[in-house]
Amino acid sequence: MKNPILEAKGISKSFGNIKALDDVDFFLEKGIIHGLLGENGAGKSSLMNILSGIYLPEKGTLTINGKLIKRLNPDLASSYGIGMVHQEFRLIDSFSIKDNLTLSKSNIYQNDFNEAFSKYSDIFALNLNSMTPVSELSVGEKQKVEIMKLIFNNSSIMLLDEPTAVLTPQETVQLKVSLETLSQEDEKTIVLITHKLKEIKDFTETIYVMKNGKMVAKDLDTKTVSDTQLIELMMGEVKTSKFDKNNFKGETKLEAVDISFTNEQNIKTLQNVSLEIKSGEVLGVAGVSGNGQVELANIICGIIKDFEGRVIVKTKDVTGKGVKSRKKLNLSYIPENRLGVGLAPGVSVLDNSAIKEYFQASFGPHLSKNVLLNSLNDLINKFSIKAPDVKAEISTLSGGNMQKLLMGRELISNPDVIIAAQPTRGLDVSAVDSIHNLIIDQRDKGSAILLISEDLDELFKLSDRLIVMYEGKVVIEIETELATVENIGLAMAGINE
């Protein structure tokens, strides 16, 4: 590379016993769009967090514009022109768009805010009043505001962490246009972080690839590099199993009839949703997050009770009944939010391992620790969970092991019905593979499975049937073998053919 605007060398960082980054080198060239490719958990976000001053590295040097950086924090990073859009937005919900855009000390449009706001609103096709509170924006709009925030803060280096994860395929195309405008007209240096191959090929000029905390390829020319090459770099040699779809389907085990739900903010998040799953069948639910999937799962599992419609598990009507009635019928729920819903933070591995069926270890008011320990050891062996100290807090486990503990806990009873929401989000390839195998195993044992996911590959690979949810409605229902990525993508964006 000729003249790097930013140069990171030998960066290392660990969290507890997990080495997130190991001797990583990274260079950026002014005015072009770089891609940073890697599986979930490869270390991409950690590296970006280091460049933006949020994490401090244990080793390594950083040079910006030829100047060796002695100290770094988010404030200094933004004064060096580095800005980042995080996966979880860093916007203050109760504040207006204007406040969010101007709070930073590096803001350059203090006085001519209105002109700048209308100029960039045009570029981003954003049609909003700047005094609107951020809490009223859609996910796509929030992201535009996030990117605008970097421009207002005069960031010359823009780090975008998985910006397309929350967008429909059509919004993604629009993002591409905006980013090209910024790199060509404003000479912004952009890093696009993603685990999606297609996007990296579409968006970028040069590609970096990370795997297991290491930088495995630097400065690849997007035009010449091949897909197979990138896959090999990103995934190493993994045999991703292809699953047999000739599974036997039995009687109906889960039925949801005409479900509608209005939430506390008086928004109708579900409208007349009906579905039916047979024993030995996987029904995949596609859709951009926030289109009613979480509510649907919570209704089926008995967490939300004030809905319209009916839920029938194994021919028993459980409408209006709670979580425990479902547990008795052997329904398991793997919630989207692993730590915080499925697992209780601040509580030990042991306690967390018993949440589904702790009452089986009780004798009157007494809870037998030995019974709990024995069942946990069972889980650890059967699902090969790495848990060095079962009395320590749950957060001492890695993400993959947490998910295995959660899945194991919910699956060990061989449930009749399984609701799994985003079961592989944020996990590395081998963990994803073993979780997929667990789901297919359960399918073959005769479970009825509802699989909610944003990952289309996963849905196509595991499901027998697919539905797409958009704004609380089922907009399409189709056999997987008849579905294409294109028609599912359009349906996710709410476009009917």
Next chain:
Amino acid sequence: MIDIQFLGLINATLQAATLLFIAALGELIAEKSGVLNLGVEGMISIGAVSGFITAINTENLFLSILVGIVSASLFSSIHAFVTVVLKQDQTVSGLILTILGLSLSSLIGKKYVGKKLNTKLEGVFDIENPSNIIEIILGQNIIFYIAIILMIVTAFVLKRTMFGRRIEAVGEDLKSADSMGLKIGKTQFIATCVGGAFAGLSGVYLTLSYVPYWTDGMTSGRGWIALALVIFGGWKPYRTAFGALLFGFLEALGPRLQTYGFEMSPYIVKITPYVITILVLIVLTIIKNGNTGAPKNIGIPFFRENR
């Protein structure tokens, strides 16, 4: 011609409200930055005793006010250090600040119990025998006016200035504020100490004007009522001031009930403000359906690398 009794009630209301309001406003600022400080009672007590001792020894009221403010602010920096720098639990630290403040001020003030001040904060305008409400207001002392100025300035700064928006941003969303380059630690530390300074001023008002003597436990729960006032006011300065007037009125009304023809044990009258505070809090929380308007990230220790 307004009834003298009534004027006395108004006067007492204003005084009680001033005391409660200044402390509440200070707590409001700290809480806006995300720091819950349950040590208000202790900080008022420290401000009260240090101001009183200075006044007895120097007879310089200006200096006494200053000493009261500075010592309470320094005292509150213990809480700031433990919770902001060392990221420890805000509830525990604040409670202990109250306990430590009360015992420390009792220890320091032991020799001064029962002593009487020769000087006392006088009204800004020299009004003898006020005959209407305007004259009652004009007859208040300097701290009353400072309280009004503080209210206006605080409301303005928080809502209208970048500086205030940044304080609020920190208390609303630590991670976002941090990634915007705002200094979380510095903001919270300073806000906590400002809260302490306000509580100190309230304490000085207590011993130099409200009841010009010092005795153990004389704050008698006002710090806690101030904390309740912040909730009552929905973290808004003007509404907090309204709440302070309301609670001040109740406090002032108690001992006067008899003169208005109500037969009530003075002991029961004494506890009415506390009973009403609880009831008001309950009613308010029900009306607002649990959403009291608290800063979203209040009470959460901030560590940037937390994932």
Next chain:
Amino acid sequence: MNKFILSKKLYRNELATFYSFLIGFLIAIIVGSIILLIQSKNPFDVFSLMLKLSIGSVNSLSNSLNKAIPLILAGLGIAIINSVKLWNIGAEGQIFFGAIALNFVYINTSIENSYLYIFLLLASGFIGGSVCILLPALSKVLFGVNEIITTLLTNYIVFGLTIYLINGVWKDPNSLNFPAAAYVSESVYLPTVFGKLSSGFLICILFTLIAYYIKDKSVFGYEMRIAGGSALTAIYAGISAKQKAFIAMLIGGGFAGLAGAIELLSQTHRVSTGISQGFGYTAIIVAAITGMRPLGIFLVGSLFGALAIGGSVIQTIGVSSYISEIIQATTLFGALIAQFFFSYEIKRVEDD
């Protein structure tokens, strides 16, 4: 880049709480010494006198342990309530209310068998404590009203009520200067077991074990841990967090109420303002400093009881009894500072 970085330790030392307490106590002794030096007292003399008069003889030791009873019981109550991550700042009021409830039952009933009667009176103290926290508990679980403020304000209400009662309907005409209710009959005094040590201490040991069992060994304790860890996980698991919180608060309040009952039957023998001398507040320190562990509360409570006795006796040589309160509070501050170093580490970054 930055020379030093701060990082969170994945595993905390299992004894971190204990070491923090020791460090905190050391810091507190140093601070106490400085205050004594400022008052031109010799800290060594003062502390050795405190030691001698608090644990130096059977009598003084039993005084100290008697003093520890309300600290331990109220502390246990606070710890049980904290299992669901709620705070009980109202133990002081609950102690008084336990004594008031006891006296109410005592006045209105009469039982021949004094053991049975004592049992009934202790039970009414426990229930009194629960009643005292009822309003904060209900308003918390039904409407989400901040329990810190409501439990604290109840302290002032109950204290006012106590003064009202002992100056009014319950006033003992024989107590002239110091208003108080009439004494209870000697037949319901809690017997002493060893020196001056009240049998209340045995009750205290029993309740320490009960609290330990509830928190660590019972289904209810497990459900409280999950509910305290994450409200959403509790909902997901079908555990009613509100129900657990409500029951925990009633039990915790009861523990403090029982402390008041024991204090009345073994120390004051009547309702007066002397039922508690800030035990409910000190109990918060005791509970927080041990990380809400029942056995730790028992030990630290005993130590703080001795400290309180030591503090009250040094008044005779002209040292303020507030010294012991300051030492108690500073111990917790010192422990918090030490906790930081057990939870975080400061790493020096190697130079390249």
